[in-house]
Amino acid sequence: MSLNPRVKKTWLGRWPGRAAALAAAALVAACGGGDGGPLTCSASDEKIWLREYMDDWYFWYKVSPSPNPDGYLSVDSYFNALLYQGGLADFPKADEWSYMVSQEAFDRTYGDGRTLGYGVMVAGLEVAGHPDWPLYIRYIEPGSPAALAGLQRGDRIMAVNGKSASQIISDNNYADLSPADTGDMVTIDIRNADGDSRVQLTATIYDLEPVPNSRVFSTPDGRKMGYVQVKDMIDQALSPFDTVFGQFKAAGVQDVIIDLRYNGGGLISVANKISSFPNGAATSGNVFASLLYNDKRSGHNESFRFQSYANATGLSRVYVLTGPRTCSASEQVINGLRPYVTVVTIGDSTCGKPVGFLPQADGCGAVVNAVNFETVNSQNQGRYFDGFDATCAVAEDFSQPQGSATDPLIIAAEDLADGFACPTLAVAAKSKLLGLRKPADRPQWVEAGERRGMIGK
Template identity: 45%
Template sequence: MSGAPSCRRGTARRAAALAAACAAVGLAACGGGGGGDPAPAPPAAAAACDLASQKAWLRDDMAQRYLWNTLSPSPDPAPYGSLPSYFGALLFTGGGGIPADRWSYLSDSAAYDQFFAEGRTLGYGVAVNGAEGRPPLRVRYVEARSPAGVAGLRRGERIVSVNGRSGDELLRLGDFAALSPAREGDSVTLELEPEAGGTRRTVVLRAATFDLTPVPVVGTLPGPGGRPVGYLLMKDFITQAEEPLRTGLAQLRAAGATELVLDLRYNGGGRVSTANVLGSLIVGAERNGQVFTELRYNARLAAQNTRFTFEASTPGFQRVVVLTGPRTCSASELVVNGLAPYLPVATIGGATCGKPYGFNPTPNCGTTVSAVNFESVNAAGVGRYHDGLPATCSVDDTATGSFGQPDEALTAGALGWLATGRCSAAAAAPRDKAAAAVAATALRRGVVDGPGERPPGMWADRPAPR
């Protein structure tokens, strides 16, 4: 631990860097935000970065801005030997129909800013079906610009071994640490087998910091009567997604698509402002000025309650089908819930993760505190979906098949629903409910089996004027 004077200088440098990032992307937690700031000013940065000072700062911050500030414990910080242990002791333990806080978390500020301000992350770029715990271990997602993407890894490939350990063993133990490097240059060796079987290959990946691809797939599908149906896969609600969203949805409308399949199955959330951009493009200009979502803070800060409203200049879509599962969380759920009062919205896949809460993150001494600051409700006042938003049609995501292709399981289920308004025979088939429950529980406990993934969340920024 560095001494207090050095720590104060480091905090000042980090604060300046964060202020610059916030100026660029409009983070309300930094005091920006078109016409009104939903984030009350946090306590001043800790005078020093020793543990006692950090715990004192954290206690003050939680007492002011935590959503459940009057209901949560407030123990003496002295006995706690680390900031994470004290943070855990301050969290709401549940009551009044609300479960214990499983959403708040701490993160390294540099990594946090890199992901959400720069749209970049450190990793190999390969995600697996690890949370499900159901063999075989497969590649479920590959970041296009990552080492895995460059090496040609494909969704659906079976991972026979990781650094010589069998994929089945890793699934059984829930141990995917080898896929999360600590630094650039770390390596992992994967033995892979094609989805349909065949010749195995060995690939060595070296960790690197790469640009995220938040909107990796946009295209059309054959819909009812031969009409085109739009398809868009969205992975991250970051500002770098906004221009691809505008361009991609414009292309789909130009192709004649009036119905949209929106794939959010692996989207853990992000910025409320980016979710608002997506929602606005979907409902179109005729809904301008109507409420997308309202963020509600604790009673002490009720004056900070904020409404995000739709703003678009183009036509919208008539029907939307959203592909969902236990990794669909927070800002992704916000989109589904926010569209529901205005459009027929069906969900295909599995129930979402159940996180109607969000943050105004606060950095201090190199740690960014994401403690729940608000809950979200839609224009009809609907929120608190703690058990997740249920699927209209339940379909297993087998981590096979290409995204946006008619024969991929969830996509096929979406096309069947658009054609008939009912769940198709394949979609209606019994799901592995035990596996789905295991996946949801594992994800809630923080199992990380993907590239650069963060705990699920949504962050308030750039609110509309009230």
Template identity: 30%
Template sequence: MNVMTIRRSALLLSVVATLLMASCRKPADVTPATDAEVKEWILSNMQTYYFWNDRLPANPDKSLAPSPFFYSLLYNYNNTAVPDRDRFSWIQASADELKASLSGQSKTTGMEYRYFYRDQTQSSVGATVLYVLPGSPAAKAGIKRGDIITKVNGQSLTGTNYTQLISSSVESYTFGFATLKNGVLTDTDQTKQVTPIVFQEDPVLLDTTYIIGSKTIGYVVYNQFTPGAFQSDGSTNNAYDQKLDAIFGKFKQKGVNEMILDLRYNRGGYVSSATNLASLMGKNIDANKVFYSQKWNSNVMADRDKQSGVGWNNQKFVTKSTAIGSNLSRLYVLTTGSTASASELIINGLRPFMTVNTIGTTTVGKNVGSITISDKTGAIKWGMQPITFKSANALGFTDYGNGFTPAVEVKEPLIGMKALGDLTESLLSEAIFQISGTRTARRGVDADVQESIGSSLDRKAGGGNMFIEN
């Protein structure tokens, strides 16, 4: 007889608690579930934990396969006219792959890119490399931020094939590139071969300090909220949280009195890591103050209130010996349309305690959170990530479903990108100016930018739904 249990750890604007079904049988002895059983499992858990469980279809179409069946249950999923709808729940055929991706592990070339049309006819497409992970196959091939891919395995990227070519599951890629010649993007004969591997991403891409006048500025490029690397037993360690602790320890020793947090490519992650990072930067905070709170469906709220008492849904800050908040009066966060979830939780959660200025473009607007649901018996291989709660800060503010509009709008150019950390890079240079009054690059020099038509970041862990259990 199976007993359903749930282990939940606060996860981000998205949480990832994992539903586990305990069994007296060993996984090797379990008979794989039928599609009908999978769909019943999906429906049962959605009725219990889904935030909009009162909006589930009265008569779900059980003739559908498990994946389309799941999406048919979501609240106004395809109704773009409704702003308060479910844009974020998702399901995967492999729960193990889901959990690994949430911890930054996936089969990858080690680079992310953004697509754009090369001409007004929208027939030709380029892909600008946003960043390359150190030690990855792309890095070893010599690919770097700002490189422009125009061919994959001998085929030119077009408006009809670009996603298929550059995101296909092939054993090896041969990338062709273009460069600016006399102001025109021109294909070259240069090619680089890259073979994808299963790779563990370190979320801290860059950390450094700048001294400009009386300002000692800390700068961190942080690409995913994950406490540590994915382990073979499905757990994570705390190596990445500890790395951030050490980085802020260096900032404290150097007397950092201004902070720039670069979350432009950060789709989200563990709320435990968001709490850790917020506690390193927050001003006038302590372990008794609320970082954020959760509102679940009425059934879950009532049950948990009885079990744990009122206040169980409040996530408080934690005490950090390397915190620099006492030296800060404000925080600058660099954002784009790829900044989501736990990243937005940092912005919203810290604003009751300090000034948080955003520079870049409007964020995704993910003010809801989720849990990971999986079957530990092995009978059901699927893993799903349904929205289960809405998030609010200490002042009760939760209405950022349309994203955070930047205090200073700066569009990231797709041609002529500067290296991250370069003082002339568009978003960083604007933050430096806002802090110090010193221009490190001409304002507006990158005003004529290509319009993005998508990004490889959209496929990372559900495309803005990276929520992991600690």
């Protein structure tokens, strides 16, 4: 059994169909039969192929179940039955990351840089278990139906398709915000400063904007800072990110803030290149991350090295804004940089996903993303299943524009850059806006409407 020969890229990402998805990825072409996939696309052949593939490439193949496929009606249920159940001292958590996805959806994001959706992302993770708390919109994707309809971060969701926000929170079910096809519709009741309103959105396929926000500003003490948000670790992020750092360099910034609070991962190659900009001189040519496969596939172990870019700065410190959706390739930015520069994380603990995939097309219209490797930095540091704690814990305020002068995470970065202590986390803000919790204490699901990012396609 061999991997599809057209696999080219590895990635770390997350998918909404499973609670988390660390992924190492490639844009794979479908192929049927032989080593590239099942002999036919019958359920029985697909299940047999899956068992063989997992025994060959799955990171935990030695300790994962291998039940008889005849007892499972669907390919998806059999795939789930093959996953590692946890219990090893070094890998205590069960595999909640591996998943299967359609080839069409995978290629749409990682090839075309597009997605299907409404563009509404809510703060469901923050209010899990608290149906009496308000449910806010935390992010609207530029160019999406929600953006065109005028919805904004900080708008309060009152109901979705007639179901109250409290019921949605109680059920942990945000599926109505995640369409299956173009033309699907959702009705959202909104409350904001202008009053109550009802908006109906129609799902479309739209271009992603992976670097949606950047600016240069001065701290109260006069330090010049550069801020850039990276939403998606896809190839389309590289050109705008380079442009932004060119602006930073021309402005003579003394500190850089990279906002990864809503970035659930993606291509390792993109995380590698983004990490090469803060301090090109200190990092260029050195190991960014190494991928370590199972003993059958250790010949595929590889390292990614920091690149050299004309617009790279020479900073010895970088501020990274983090939260429970900072996953996978985004966490790898933190882990890869920390042997070389001071990484100051601001916000909440990250999600804790130090493993990844090499996606494999099954030849039947699906891509299998089973954990194939763990990732470590140049000092062999990895296995951060509890995530990275925030250096400075700060609650989000969804009523404030992300990355603005009134964003509490930006204010904290300014204070730290000016030599002050981390601001004290207000109890009221913590209880109503952000549940600062370790990954193990967070609900093991992702509200629908999140794709790629935590959400890797």
